[in-house]
Amino acid sequence: KAGVTQTPRYLIKTRGQQVTLSCSPISGHRSVSWYQQTPGQGLQFLFEYFSETQRNKGNFPGRFSGRQFSNSRSEMNVSTLELGDSALYLCASSHTGDITPETQYFGPGTRLLVL
Amino acid sequence: SQKIEQNSEALNIQEGKTATLTCNYTNYSPAYLQWYRQDPGRGPVFLLLIRENEKEKRKERLKVTFDTTLKQSLFHITASQPADSATYLCARNSGGYQKVTFGIGTKLQVIP
Numbered sequence: 715k716a717g718v719t720q721t722p723r724y725l726i727k728t729r730g731q732q733v734t735l736s737c738s739p740i741s742g743h744r745s746v747s748w749y750q751q752t753p754g755q756g757l758q759f760l761f762e763y764f765s766e767t768q769r770n771k772g773n774f775p776g777r778f779s780g781r782q783f784s785n786s787r788s789e790m791n792v793s794t795l796e797l798g799d800s801a802l803y804l805c806a807s808s809h810t811g812d813i814t815p816e817t818q819y820f821g822p823g824t825r826l827l828v829l
Numbered sequence: 830s831q832k833i834e835q836n837s838e839a840l841n842i843q844e845g846k847t848a849t850l851t852c853n854y855t856n857y858s859p860a861y862l863q864w865y866r867q868d869p870g871r872g873p874v875f876l877l878l879i880r881e882n883e884k885e886k887r888k889e890r891l892k893v894t895f896d897t898t899l900k901q902s903l904f905h906i907t908a909s910q911p912a913d914s915a916t917y918l919c920a921r922n923s924g925g926y927q928k929v930t931f932g933i934g935t936k937l938q939v940i941p
Contacts, residue, residue: 756933804872819875
């Protein structure tokens, strides 16, 4: 099976712009989670989607949003970019996203640089 | 908030020795803890999961313990090799479903 794929891998934007990142989960996986990783804060949970519904949300401002499509592919959007949004954005998928713990499979990430 | 702390940002160890990484959590005991490995420029890779009712879990050269009294998990790599050099992340469940809180990670360097 192909792993989790994320596009684009690298992105440079300027302050005030918006950006959309894409994630394709492993085939058959229905839960997709998004994380932001920075050197100072580590991996921080953004949100999780399952069957096109957001089930969990982290402590990020409303500028960060996401959605999931019927084929489980997911996108996240960041509007009005700030310098502090520069980070590695990681997507992870799991099979059923059940309440019991499941292995999450991470993609390679999208490196976003905001100038 | 449910915090998770990895108290060593970096750990250097000689090849062949056992590396021990520490993960401490606050507030209520998580239902489970997970350990991941992350190499530079890549996403984390799942290694082991241990539930709160399990004291120890093993997988090849890896061993994880879970002490609910000390609010701590230890991650051991025995007979460490240079290829084990990476950042190791500890994570706990922090809400329903797949909501997970990660520690900042410990960068392990195995010296030949």
